[in-house]
Every structure is written in structure tokens, then in C-alpha cells.
Amino acid sequence: MTGHFRDTFPPLDWWVHPTGPNNLITDVSGVSVGHYTHNTGDTARTGVTAILPHNGDLFDRPVHAASAVLNGFGKSAGLVQLDELGEIETPIILTNTFAVGDCSKALTKRAIRANPKIGRKMPTVNPLVLECNDGVVNDIQAYHVTDEMVDFAIDHASANFAQGTVGAGTGMKTFGFAGGIGSASRIVKLQDKTKYNLGALVLSNFGQKSELRVMGKKLSAFDHACPDVVDKGSIIIVLATNAPLDSRQLGRVCKRSGAALGRLGSFWGHQSGDIAVAFSTANSHSRSDNIRYDAVRLSENCMNEFFHASVEAVEEAVLNALWFGRASNGYDGKKLPEFCALFEQ
Amino acid sequence: MTGHFRDTFPPLDWWVHPTGPNNLITDVSGVSVGHYTHNTGDTARTGVTAILPHNGDLFDRPVHAASAVLNGFGKSAGLVQLDELGEIETPIILTNTFAVGDCSKALTKRAIRANPKIGRKMPTVNPLVLECNDGVVNDIQAYHVTDEMVDFAIDHASANFAQGTVGAGTGMKTFGFAGGIGSASRIVKLQDKTKYNLGALVLSNFGQKSELRVMGKKLSAFDHACPDVVDKGSIIIVLATNAPLDSRQLGRVCKRSGAALGRLGSFWGHQSGDIAVAFSTANSHSRSDNIRYDAVRLSENCMNEFFHASVEAVEEAVLNALWFGRASNGYDGKKLPEFCALFEQ
Amino acid sequence: MTGHFRDTFPPLDWWVHPTGPNNLITDVSGVSVGHYTHNTGDTARTGVTAILPHNGDLFDRPVHAASAVLNGFGKSAGLVQLDELGEIETPIILTNTFAVGDCSKALTKRAIRANPKIGRKMPTVNPLVLECNDGVVNDIQAYHVTDEMVDFAIDHASANFAQGTVGAGTGMKTFGFAGGIGSASRIVKLQDKTKYNLGALVLSNFGQKSELRVMGKKLSAFDHACPDVVDKGSIIIVLATNAPLDSRQLGRVCKRSGAALGRLGSFWGHQSGDIAVAFSTANSHSRSDNIRYDAVRLSENCMNEFFHASVEAVEEAVLNALWFGRASNGYDGKKLPEFCALFEQ
């Protein structure tokens, strides 16, 4: 099946805010995304997805950021310092649970290549690696992910990128279906007509099939066939905006991802690492500006629009992860069906 | 219109967990609820709702508890100590925003009447008062709520109680409609066939009409008539269970209320105090057991059922608050329409 | 005994950062402090202390702020919203535990007088009231504190103010001694020679006598006479600066108060509400600037100086609260001795 989710499910009145030009997180100018898909046909169905807040040196010029742990049954790395300092200083890497250590090391090495004094004359770097467990179809004990895959994903990051069963999403399962990586974006228009972009990218690996709501309809409206399995998955949500939100405001945006999960039918299952990270590309400054700098701030009165837009972007990003997922056969025989096949004719 | 929400909207496959016998928070044994409704026809459309975790001396025998602040634009009192000690030691009072101070004082005085040494030979007491702003139809500057109303609500608490535009819900507005107070409950059945009750009571005062989803359908499916207003409201969620959850586990349950708000169409609007409080009636012990006591603990593996049940109970409690709301004329001419009138024939 | 703590205990090398001109929180320009001392000789030994971040309309022009709950065994009001929005929009009121409700109401009424649309056409206001329990010498069940006392304290706020057993500190007990209110300030000098002021004011009611360290010496070096009592007290810490710290950075400053308590010999006793609040007078803007505004930000690299200065200011503020305390006879016969009497000749 070709086309987008919206071709089959027209927006009707479900969505309020318009999408950005490509309905991708990269509608936020400067943001790029790259994948390394590792699907060998034997035990590997995994990969790496990199999100770059900008293409410069993030260690020298970090972005303002925040996180929200909706459910902390997860092994992501880098959140403690992100929360303390309110900034992200490496590309954001998404991968499988057991690859967090290796990906952290790969990010550190990469930062050292750009700034050889890191850990010597300069402080250490805080690698940000977020994960879900693709163990249903990928043998995570095989530790497939390597430094090179991280570098590849970062080096190939661009404004255009694939969704579904690609990159870190290769082995993921969403509401019982294959997929993965999804993205969406919204335009936020303020009272004075200023427009900002807000985009979401998810690594989606959560949800109990019988609970899925597609634009409000339970899946049973479409399909009763597949067996249901208790939700044991996770979701990582990355939000980007060019609006000048500070870290506290970005934290408020992060939390709203929980409403999007609710709209999709999730109850934030127990065995799940549901974590959102948000950053702003605005007000960035070099660390060598080491005393003070000027910033623009948005009044709190504007936040409602960002909250609403972020809930829509996250909800649609998950639906896109479902839509673009392609059926997958697991390393030990489990199969993940294709969501969009339900709607083919 | 008579009957319940479920009479008009049959459960179909929307809900998974069965309700308790009365579909009320008081299905949790020992819990009681009382109202004082203050609707004078001039400036007052407000009141007090009291939830009693048990009918004994809560200062001597507090209940294990937790809270979650989904959105902190609110003025509730007592949460700092609740979070530190993981317990509730007074009845829970719901009221309007400006009445928090007076209700706190009323709770303190009441605790002193039961334990005259409080603040003298004994520590002070931590009154728990949660609020929403009923200023759309009630003149909150008039400070209508009194000590007597708090005492009345507590003294008249019982297992049966009214919903909708009553008690603290008298002047509240939910997704543009009148109401209020709503409740629902679920039975949680564990693998070993043990059953527990989990109930929710909401003081609902949130939501943007155009965003409401009733069991997945946007309201536009039923009604286009009323003007839409930006969400500036709040919601207080009280959850009760007889399952032996400790305060950390209750905190995890609290957070899931955010998923329920998402299912209803809320994006946790900016100007909103969205706060959940949960308590367990199990493992209670007297403060005079001042060294150690025995407790039963539930394995974390059981939590999924409580999470799912709590999301359903909160969602249905809000729908009940809508359903039982009766049209209200505000002190300065604003009118809040009746939700269930949309479905009359 | 006349003079300051520093007259008897010269700074030696204990302190590193220089004090501001008056060694008071009001060294931060625009900040003022007022007291109402209520000591009737019968049951009342209590009062109110007001800290005004600036003399304008705080509801229209809130200040950036943060809080840290070191120990949450306390009943302060207003912290939930302060944390969510990162701002303070009323004077900060310090008082006794049972007076929180009445002082909240007094602040709300005062805000309405300045902005009559609050709670009608405008949102409600978030009164910030922090408390300690002066029940050792004051009969808090008598509810001595009134609206008028709150207004008096605010109306009489100035750059000069008394310390010790005054205002909210009238009935407080610090490490077994009378007092109270203390203050101190530091000058923070950054690498580029810019100077900022940082001031602390404490409502001190904590500490176990045998654990007190005065500039590193346990009190036993000076005095063995008085009986020791288990620490059941609290401390409220208010920090002010004119440096352009944002709410996240102010939160980091708040937490360091815990180090100051450690230097004084406290182990943050169980039955204690140890709460710090910090605000910056910089980057303030009117709410009617409702889209965006310009701000200056300080690089995180500068934070060390503020942390160090805040620890010193809080430590010395508590020592000043001790130093300026005057012996007090409680309503039921308990006596609080005078700290500085130990050093008289």
C-alpha cells in the first residue's frame, strides 16, 4: 500500500492544527534525521536512528531541552544531566535496549573527535541515548549495534527520512503491529500571527492491540483477527520546535505526550519506558560565550497552542509509525503483521 | 433525562474492566462521600465535597497515599506533605479556588476537636484541600464557603452520593457544559482470582468543547450548536482502592489519569490545575504503633490491571460528571448548558 | 548584647564572599521586608513577615522563581503553581502553621483590591505563604493571625528590618534558642567583574541544640547547660538576587540551602518542613506583554559563584536569627533562652 495515513484516514475534524510542509519533525528548520537499518535476515532486526537538533557542533552549541518520564521502566542514558542543565549536547540516538551502552560510547567518541579536549582539558560529554526493546523479533542478546551504525545514522541525517520499520524502529512493535519510527508536525500560530513549527518523532514499541484507537475508533471496528498480547512495550518521543521555549516550558510540552498516548488507547502500561524529550532550536549560544547572552522568551499565555499541537503531532506520529510499518518475521519465528494491510482492498 | 450515561451509551467494547456494584468510588469499602451544595440563586453556585478514606480518626490512622501533578496551575493545599510522607491524615475536601484557605482551617479545627493536643503536644495536621475555579457561574470573590459547609459535607458523607452539579461541582464546567462531580469504579481481578475495587471521583472543570471525545467520537458528531471557549479549567481526580498498594505504586496509578484526560480529548490545557490523588485503605495502622508494623505488598507485576482500571474509571467519572450536570445560570448571566440534553428525544 | 554576630565571631577565613552593604536580603535592589509582631503576653507569640520582590503590582509583573522542598513535612501554600510556572505573583508571607489559610486569603483579597477582575474576568491568584510551627511558645490553636497583620507587614515593608524574635519569627526556636528571622547577603563577582547581589532571609525554627555548629564548632565548646530536645522544627529559606537567573537556575540555587543546613549541624530532621524559595528581580515583564519578550540569560558556567554565595548567606542568616533572638516565655511556661547571652561577659 502506498500513500500516507491521511490518504486513507482523512483528517475530518479530528485534527485542529495544520501540518508543516512535510508533516515531519524536520519541518523544524535545521533538524535532520538519519537511520541505520540492520536487518540481516538471521537474528538482527534492529538499528539506529539519529536526530540532530542542528548540524553544527552540539557540544559547543547545545540546545535548550527538557524531558518527561511518563513511565520509567526504561534504560535510557543522559536524562539526569539533561534535566539538571536543561540542554542537549549530542545528537539524540534511538536504538534497542541493550545497545544503549555502545551507542553512548559511540557518541562520546564522536564528540571527542570534534573536541579532542573533552575529558582532558574540557568537561566530559553527556551522550543522549533512548531505547525501546525490539526483542520480539530481534535477538538483542546478539548485540548487533556498532559504533559504525551510530556514525552512519548521524552522517546520513537529512530533512527527508523514512518511517515505519526502519532505523531503530526496524524491530519495534506498536499495538501488535510491525513499526517503528513515525513522525508528524504541526504549525503553531500565535495571536500576533507569528508561526512556529513543532515536530514529533517517535520510536514506538508500545500498546495492546485491543486497546488501539485510530482517530477514536477501537481497532475492533476494522479487525478482530490477531491475538492480543499484554502491553509490555515502550515509547520514546522526541519533540522539536523553533519557538523560543525555555527548558521549563519544554518540560510542560513533554508531559502532554501522555495525553496523546491516551488518545491512542494506551494506559501507559507497567513494563514500559515512556519517555519524552523536547528541544528548541532557538536561543542557542556557544559555550564560549561564558558569561551572559540575550534570549527571546515566549509568554506562558502562548503555551496552550504548543500543548495542543504537540498532542496532535505525537498522536499522528504513532499512527504514521503504524502505517509505514512492513510485516516482519522475528528471529525465532514470531511474526509482526502489517497495520496498513487491514485497509487494503 | 433520567438514568445513567451507560443507558444511553452502552459499553460496547469501549470498556474492559467491570464496574463495582454502584460504579462509584464508594465501592471501595469504608470510603464515603458527602456534599454541601450552595446555590442561592444570587451570586453563589459553589459548594464543598468531602471524601473520607475511612470513618475513623484519620489523624491517628492515616491512609497510604500519593499525588501526581499533571499540570500545576492550581492552588491546592496539602500536597507537599502528602508527597513527603506518603499519607493522607484528614478527609479530602474539594471546593472552589478561593475557599482553600477557609477549608484548610475548617479541617484543622475539626482535627483539633478530635485530637485536642494537635499543635500543642502533638504535631500539626496537614489539611488536604483540592480546588477548581467555578468563577464562570459563581462569584468566588464573595467567599461563600464556610466552616459549617465543610463540617456538613463530612458529617453527611455516605456510600451513596449525588453526581453532577452538586457539592464542589455545583458551579463547575466540563467541556463547556454544566457539571461537576462524577464518579465511577472498576473491579480489578488478579491472576490468582483475587479481586480488588478501584474507584475514581472527579471534580471536573476542564476541557474545550470542540475537543471532547465521548467514547472516541468528537462532540461534533452530536452537536455543533454551542460556542467554543478556550480551555482554562482544571480537574481534580481522587482515586481509592482497597488493594495494598504502597505510596510509590499509588503514585504510578495517579499519573495514568493523564491518559484518561487524553482519551476524553484534553491536551492538559495551560491554565489548569490537573491534580490526581490516590489512596489505599489497606495496611492502615495507628500512629501509636510507633515502631514497626506488618504490611502486605502487591508485586509490581500486578500494576497493569490497576493502571488500566484507573484510566477507565477516571474517563467514565468525567462522563458521569457531564451526564449528571444540570443547566446552570451564572451570577452575571453566563449560562452553562446541559450535556445530556443533547441526547434527549 | 548589642552589635552583630560578626562583631563577636569575626569572619576569619570562614566566609569567602563579601557581604552586601547591609548584609540583608534587601541588599537586592527593590526587595523590601516588613513584620507584624504579635506578642500579647498571654497566649500570642507569633506574627507575620512579608517579603516583597518589588514594590509594584506582582500580579501584573511576577518575578521568575523556583522552590526546593528539602523536607516536605510542612503546610506551605502556593508551591505547586510556583513550580509549574516558575514565578511568584504575590508578596511572600511567612507565618505560623495554622495561619496559612488566613494569610492566603488575605493575600488573595489584597490582590483583588489591586486587580478587581481576579477570579472574575482574570485568572485567580496564587498566594505564596510559607510557615513554621511556633507552638512551643505560641498557642497556635488560638488563631491569632489576622488579615490586618498581613496588610500591616506588607504596607510597612522597607529595606531596613529587624531580625530575631520579630514578625513570623516571634515564637520560633532555633537549635533550642529563641529566634526567628535572620538575614544575610553576599556579593557575587563574575569573571568579567560584573557584580550581583544575592540575599537570604530565613524563618528559622529547626535544629537540635547538641548538633549546632557555629562556624564549625559544636555548641558544647561554649555551653553545656540547656537540655537538648529532638529536632522537630522547620526552616523556610527565601533567596533573592538581581542576577538574571531563570527558574531552572534558581531551583539549583534553592537546593544548596541544604548544604548550609548541614554546615550548621542539621541533618534535616524528620518532622520538618524545610523549604527554599528563590526569585530573581531581573527579566521581569508585564503579563500584558502577552506574546514574547527579551531576556538576559547567565551562562551556566557562572553558577558556582551563586551556589557558594547562597550557602554562605543562608548559613549566616540562621546565625543572625540566633544572634538577634531575645529570650521568650511561652504561653504555657516553656522558656526559650537567648543564644547571644552565652557570649556576654
Add this chain to the structure above:
Amino acid sequence: MTGHFRDTFPPLDWWVHPTGPNNLITDVSGVSVGHYTHNTGDTARTGVTAILPHNGDLFDRPVHAASAVLNGFGKSAGLVQLDELGEIETPIILTNTFAVGDCSKALTKRAIRANPKIGRKMPTVNPLVLECNDGVVNDIQAYHVTDEMVDFAIDHASANFAQGTVGAGTGMKTFGFAGGIGSASRIVKLQDKTKYNLGALVLSNFGQKSELRVMGKKLSAFDHACPDVVDKGSIIIVLATNAPLDSRQLGRVCKRSGAALGRLGSFWGHQSGDIAVAFSTANSHSRSDNIRYDAVRLSENCMNEFFHASVEAVEEAVLNALWFGRASNGYDGKKLPEFCALFEQ
């Protein structure tokens, strides 16, 4: 210099609670500690320290636990899940900043060896790795730490272990001096005469020399010689007890470490990951008890004793880390002097 810190600095009245039999964290029965010290004489001055809450299978039988992030400028792994579930399910590994990824992987592999279904039929495991930056004398870019070192430290864990410049402490710097690993313990005696042990182990790498207080005296009382350097370090604090504290109570204990740092003269410097983790060996149960289990709980009234004891244990653990440190020459010529040499004759 031989002997202990206490031989040269007699306790006098500085400490209140008695130490356990060996004044080590391993005074808590079942706890063991192992080191791998990697000091090659060229670029490596680093290592691994393992703390085992018990000698059984921690994945099957996790211990109740909590953490407190005093200052989050750090890269530790495993805290998100620890906070969510309130338990530790692997040995606790301490190491250098850049070794976190490799040590996480080593812990995961080890858990898989014990439970081959992890990540396949069973959930993934949450490796707990805490770090400080030993980059002053160790070349962390060389990535010296290996799987084998982690296994060695765990396999050689015992009740007796060395302190100072050993294991993860090999390259650490405390208040300008070499060292490292320190430990201490206290006996907590409750009102009913029950006794519990509480122990601390620190990986100490923080503090500005001029600010150090040794039992209340600034170091200038002993030594003016060495140059002072701004505090850029970190401290990891591990607390263990056999008292039946639940995760909320353990979290309260964790936070008190901040008071201990204050007593030592720290202001919790900006560039520091100051993190405390606490666990209880009581109430442990197998995951295969998957519905409910019995637990003993301690009344909150007992907490004061644990707070006081933990502050003392952490303070003395840092002093022991200093005391047992041996002078170190860094890979690029920097030297860390020996603290105890100041007191030799």
C-alpha cells in the same frame, strides 16, 4: 601513615551514633564490596568498584531502593528505572565517566549468564552504573575499563575491602587530595532497643580544597601549601541498611547526604554529579512471588535516627576516602597529594 582517621582525629563529641563493628558499609549483613584497581603507570589510573546488596541473584530478588540527585551534572545509568520501580536488580558498579557504557554492558551480560532468558522470554535488566570523572590523573579517552574488570570486582567482593585510591577511586580527587573510595557505618538504635546497621560507601571526587572542613575546622588550620582549584568534581554515595525501609523512606535518607556534604564544606559545585543511592536488604522477595508478599514496615517516627546516622556515615566515609588516599601522579604530570601526610610527624 598507618591506622584510621579516627586514630588521629578522635571522635570527641563530633559523632553521636556508634559505628558498626568494622565501620564499613559491609557491616550491613550480606553486603559485599569488590575492587579492580587499574593503575598501569602509563595512562591508566582508574578502576571499578562493585557493591553487592546480597550474594544471590539480584535479578530474581531485587532490593528495595531509592535515589536522590543532589546535582545532576553526571552520566550515571539506571536511575530512571530505579526511581520508577524502587528497586535495584544488579550489583552497583562505580567507575569513571567514560566507562559507564561498557560497565552497563558487562552487567547486562552477567545478568544474562545467570538468567539466559533476559531480553528474550524475560524483560531486560536495568544495569546500575554510577560514575565520577577521574580525568585529572587518568586518561579517560583511553577507555581502560573492560568487562573483565567488572566481573573481577564482582567476583572478588567480600566484607573486607580497601579504601582510598583503589577500585573506582584509583584516580579520584577529593578536596584536592588523592582518593577515592571511603566507607563508614553507624548503628541505629530505636526506642524499643532494636538495632539496625546503616552503612555508606562513597566514590568521592569533589570539593574545593580551601573549603574543606575536617570535623568543623577549615583545612587552613592544618595546611596552606597547596594551590586551590575550583570544584569540578562529583560524588557518588551508596547507602545500605538492614532496616525495613521502603523506597520512599530510603529516598528521604538519600537526600540527607546533602547535609553531610555541607558539613564537609561543599556547596554542591556546579560541575558535579552528586548522586545518592540507598537500598535495604530487608523485605526482599523473589520475582516469582508474583502476586503479593508480606513486608515489615518501620513507622515514620523512627526516621530521625536514620537521617542522623546517614549524615554521619557519609561525612566519615568521605574523610576515610581522604585518609586512605595515596599520592598519585597523573598520566600527564599532574600530581594529587596525600591528605594524611599533612598529619604525619
